[in-house]
Amino acid sequence: MARYQKGDVSAFAELVSRHEKRLWNFVRRFVPDSATAEDLVQEVFLRVVRSAADWRPSAKFSTWLLTIARNLCTDNARRGSVRRADSLEQTPGVAGDEPRGHRIERLAAPGGNAERAALDREIAVRVDAAVTDLPVEQREVFLMREVMDMSFAEIAAATSSSEPTVKSRMRYALERLRVALHELADENGPAAVESTP
Amino acid sequence: MNCAQAKEQLLDFLYDELSPAARAAFVEHLRGCPGCNAEVASHRRAIGQARAALTGPLLQEPPARLRLAVMEAAKAQASSARKAATADKPGFLARLWRTPWLLPAFGAASVATAIFLVRVLKNPEVLPGQKPRPIDEVTLAPPPSAPRPAAAPAAARPAEPELAEERPAMVESAPARARGSAAKTPGSAEAIAKKARRGVRSAPLPGLDLEELGSGANVPGRFAQPPPPRPAGGKSLDDLLSDVGSRRKAAAPTQPERQAPGKPAVKRDDSPPSWDEFPAGERKEKISKPTSRHDPFEDAYATPPPAAPSPSAMPAPGAPPAPGARPKPPSYAPAEGAASAPAPAREPPAAAQPVRAPRAQAAGAAKLEASEEMDLDDLAKDKVGKGAGADGPSLAESVKKAERLFASADWDAAAAAYRELLRRFPGHKDAPKWRERMHLSLVAVEKARTAKDTKAGKAAKAKSSVEGLNGKE
Incomplete structure (x- = not known):
């Protein structure tokens, strides 16, 4: 970022390639379609460009980036244009309007044991569903922690919350996830769930 | 737990x-x-x-066009930011115009420069750090055309070294002032000294040599009075006096011997009187006199004690006139018996008059000039002291006679009478007036002589041309 402040555009390209994937997956969990997610991610980077002169090395760049993205997502949700992103099969996106089963099949690795592959697909569907069903506060904390690999302190700074609040939200999110996955284990037997990595 | x-x-x-x-x-x-x-x-x-x-399975790749769009936006933003920075940067004149303190500062500097230029143009000698020098601090030297006597040797004027020693201390020359001002401001001492030197050299006063000022030689005193008014013809009074004396000597080449034969010649005391003999006003004048300059009036003060009037002091009527000598005015008709004993010429003082040699017109001019003062004294005694005792006539009589001579335009006698008065009563309250009248009388004598010489020269020329024509015929 310091290099880009001096006018090095290639440095900004490095920043984009380092953060765009995780940022895309974060934003994609908050908007119903990939087109909106694309606009929001582009707007995040443009705000970074416009505010590059004000950036100080004391702030971690990923934290700053997530703060901008979260604010944009929050504003987008307040405008009422955000539909609840229920599940992969209901979420329009770049991958097209595929039915849930096709998407899961595409996501799950086809190789190996067919039974194991089917279980992985089911787990992914349940995780995706559980994350999408989380409240926004719990979801953003869960995604920041698991997707963006941020510490609880950084999450607290990005969300303008206290660290115990962040941990409490994370605890609730994990409890929901655990319940969802437990149901799956109850349906397929505990051995199937235990065998997952 | x-x-x-x-x-x-x-x-x-x-x-x-x-x-x-x-x-x-x-x-x-x-x-x-x-x-x-x-x-x-x-x-x-x-x-x-x-x-x-x-x-793993849920991780999505962002669309490729997102990165392209972001990078395009970033490049556009960077270029526009550069353009904006270039456009927002005001030019040199614009920045000067926006500087709030610049215009008042420029105005103040302009006014200061204008004041400085006006001062310098009005008085080029006034430079920063140099006080204006009053004009009377230095005496203007005469123009180079006027002949100047050479510096008198120290032996001729024993009292002069004292004055010369005092003079450098009293005359603060320009370099000395520069050094003084430089000492006051040690930071720019050399600069100020240079400036002072430059100021003096850039506007030198006529006839004023900086080196002479620095050495203190040949410099009139700081409080020197301006030189006496120069008579017509461009000669100074001492020149006139010297000429008068030499002509008189030429007219009377032989003088009676005042000294008894066998006795050593009594040297006239040519040195000025001691310092304490001068009244306060004359001391100041004395200080102001340059060492190398010979003032004829010093001799008037330094005349020897009055001696018995001697008719032999006057030239013999039968004596052949020296070339260039003028006839004596009627009032100076020699006394009877003056031609009876042509006395041998008096021995001139050996080292008293080497300075006057260049002015002499003839070979024996030095000797004649040496006795010039004595002749004048004798003349004064003849004119003033007739019928008086050994101490001479009384003050009232002398004054009355001098005034009568002055009123009757008998310039030569008047000059002698006033000289005698000045010698006898130097501290009298009318001494300045006597001195002025003596000057005027001498100037009148010189004028008359010049007119006569011119007339005689023309007549001789006409005569020679007529003779030449006759010879040709």
Whole structure:
């Protein structure tokens, strides 16, 4: 970022390639379609460009980036244009309007044991569903922690919350996830769930 | 640790944010608590499955056009930012115009420069750091065309070294002033000294030599009076006096011997009187006189004590006139018997008059000039002291006679009378007036002589031309 402040555009390209994937997956969990997610991610980077002169090395760049993205997502949700992103099969996106089963099949690795592959697909569907069903506060904390690999302190700074609040939200999110996955284990037997990595 | 405390620390344990001691206590509790142990295991499975799904099958790649759009926007933003920075940067004149203090500062500097230029143009000698020098601090030297006597040797004027020693201290020359001002401001001493030198050299006063000022030689005193008015013809009074004396000597080449034969010649005391003999006003004038300049009036003060009037002082009527000598005016008709004994010429003082040699017109001019003062004195005694005793006539008589001579335009006699008065009563309140009248009389004598010489020269020329024509015929 310091290099880009001096006018090095290639440095900004490095920043984009380092953060765009995780940022895309974060934003994609908050908007119903990939087109909106694309606009929001582009707007995040443009705000970074416009505010590059004000950036100080004391702030971690990923934290700053997530703060901008979260604010944009929050504003987008307040405008009422955000539909609840229920599940992969209901979420329009770049991958097209595929039915849930096709998407899961595409996501799950086809190789190996067919039974194991089917279980992985089911787990992914349940995780995706559980994350999408989380409240926004719990979801953003869960995604920041698991997707963006941020510490609880950084999450607290990005969300303008206290660290115990962040941990409490994370605890609730994990409890929901655990319940969802437990149901799956109850349906397929505990051995199937235990065998997952 | 109980189960409630373990439940509080469950999240930190799962994400490894417990301190080692707290982690050890938590593990110890898990070993003894199957319920807590099962809950921890369940959470670990859920986190593992979610992480695997989110970073595996659920991880999406952003569209390629997003990166292109972002980079295009970044480049455009960077270029526009550069353009904006270039456009917003005002030019040199614009920045000068926007500087709030610049215009007042420029105005003040302009006014200061204008004042300085006006001062310098009005008086070029006035430079910063140099006080204006009053014009009377230095005496203007005469133009180079006027002949100047050479510096008198120290032997001729024994009192002069004292004055010469005093003079440099009293005359603060320009370099000395520069040094003084430089000493006051040590930071720019050399600059100020240079400026002072430049100022003096750039506008030198006529006839004023800086080197002479610096050495203190040939410099009139600081409080020197301006030189006496120069008579017509461009000659100074001392020149006139010297000429008068030499002509008179030429007219009377032989003088009666005042000294008895065999006796050593009594040297006239040519040195000026002692310092204490001068009244205060004359001391000042004395100080102001240059060492190398010969003032004829010094001789008037230095005339020897009055001697008995001698008719032999006057030239013999039958004596052949010296070339260039003028006839004596009627009032100076020689006394009877003056031609009877042509006395041998008086011995001139040996080292008294080397300075006057250049002015002499004939070979024996030095000798004649040496006795010039004596002749004048004798003349004055003849004119003034007739019928008086050894001490001469009284003051009233002398004054009356001098005034009568002056009124009757008998310039030569008047000059002698006033000289005698000045000699006898130097501290009299009318001494300045006598001195002025003596000057005027001498000037009148010189004028008359010049007119006569011109007339005689023309007549001789006409005569020679007529004779030449006759010879040709």
